[in-house]
Amino acid sequence: MDDGILDEAYERFARTGPEWGENTLTNHGPMAVEVLVRRGLAAGVHDWVDAYLGKLSELPSVSDRITDVTWQDALGDGRRIGDWSAYFVEQMQEHPWCEVLVTWWPRLLPGIVAGATHGVIRVSHAVRTLLSGDESPAAVTELAHGLAFWAARMRSVPGATEADGTLDMNAALDSIPRITSQQGTVAVRFGQLTKMPAWPASLRALKAPSGPADVQTQLADLVAGAAARYLAHGHGSPVLLVHTATAPNAVLHTLPALPQSLWAPSLSAVWAASAAITAAYAPAQGLPRGELPTGIHADELMSYALKHSDEHVIKFADTALDAFAQSGKSEVLAAAQRVGDLIK
Incomplete structure (x- = not known):
């Protein structure tokens, strides 16, 4: 209590x-x-x-x-x-x-x-x-x-479209293109998306969910996949790239309060948002694994985040723990430590 x-x-x-x-x-x-x-x-x-x-x-x-x-x-x-x-x-x-x-x-x-x-x-x-x-x-x-x-503060994702492809979430994340110039505000960067022929195709490439349970699975995979990718790519924009994982986690946790008819549209919307932030802020090439933290024990992560005190570190740690429970991948815990290293 x-x-x-x-x-x-x-x-x-x-x-x-x-x-x-x-x-x-x-x-x-x-x-x-x-x-x-x-x-x-x-x-x-x-x-x-x-x-x-x-x-x-x-x-x-x-x-x-x-x-x-x-x-x-x-x-x-x-x-x-x-x-x-x-x-x-x-x-x-x-x-x-x-x-x-x-x-x-x-x-x-x-x-x-x-x-x-x-x-x-x-x-x-x-x-x-x-x-x-x-x-x-x-x-x-x-x-x-x-x-x-x-x-x-309503803002849409330019060129957002429904997924109807064949790729699983991890493959779809790997296929996200990058804008030509990763400079300027969110509006400036997002304005480049519709000029890329590969952009709408990359959103459509994700396979459509087969039902409500698959929506939950794909959202969990998006959370875990985006969190793990922060480890090597987060330096591109330490704060903005946090939300590639925390936003889909937010949608995942809201599903129980929503009718199932809204679940698939919610996945579609947050997939587009996470992909757009990745395209606009994440470098195409990640850092070598040897230059990155190896991780922190799950039981110690929230205490670490509170001691650090930054709000993004706290929220990403929460998301990383969810992702670790779902995927068992230590990379997501290492990514949470990486957030703390990058945001001072």
Whole structure:
């Protein structure tokens, strides 16, 4: 039991915005504390929150109320994060959280790259709390804020298309092409994708799932495959490439709260997002294995991440443990240590 530590942390973060600073960096606080509590490190949450809160911005105020009639006009408008937060808080007061999630998931799925995938990731961490049995007002409000961030920062994957090929996940990951110039912002890099003839073909090359169980298997393979590939390629963009694994893991953990009719579209969307980040940020050639860490014991990984304290290290460690449980590959644990080495 966490003795209310997670709800207290959620309440403290509820007054903060989803972004902070001149570069509009993402507020990872609610996501990281969910990991720490779920992984048995609740005792370290208070100190971590105290250290993290100081750099955050306040939640923007409401400027123009969003309604069930006007919401489409506000999608992807980052200036209206406060409006979206107020809207989803109201929705959670009027409807069960699971009903709101199921209504909005397919509406937001085309914009899965929102906040460099942090929208869907924040939603997933809140859903994990709710599915664990904690349906407190603080947890429900956290889900509202996650959905609001996703809606305000909607961004699609250029050229996204359905998979209908023959490759398994690992082969499909190996076949992802790279953009010509891995320079500039996400928008600049993603803008190059549609100019590559090999791009849509690489997305289609993945075999379509045969059913709901296969969706889960392919997502787990994507998480493990992307996590393992970070080990040799993460230096290309230590922060952005973390999300090639954490985003599909977020979708995987949200599936139990969604109808199975949404599972295959969710796999398709996050496969495209993970592939796009890989194409835009991962170097074509990885570093030699001899220059990389050999790994850390699974039982020590979360303590290592908390001691490091960086939010990306904490979240990737959580994902690496999931991937290790699924694949048994020590590379994913070594990749989690590599994240810590690269992000100081």
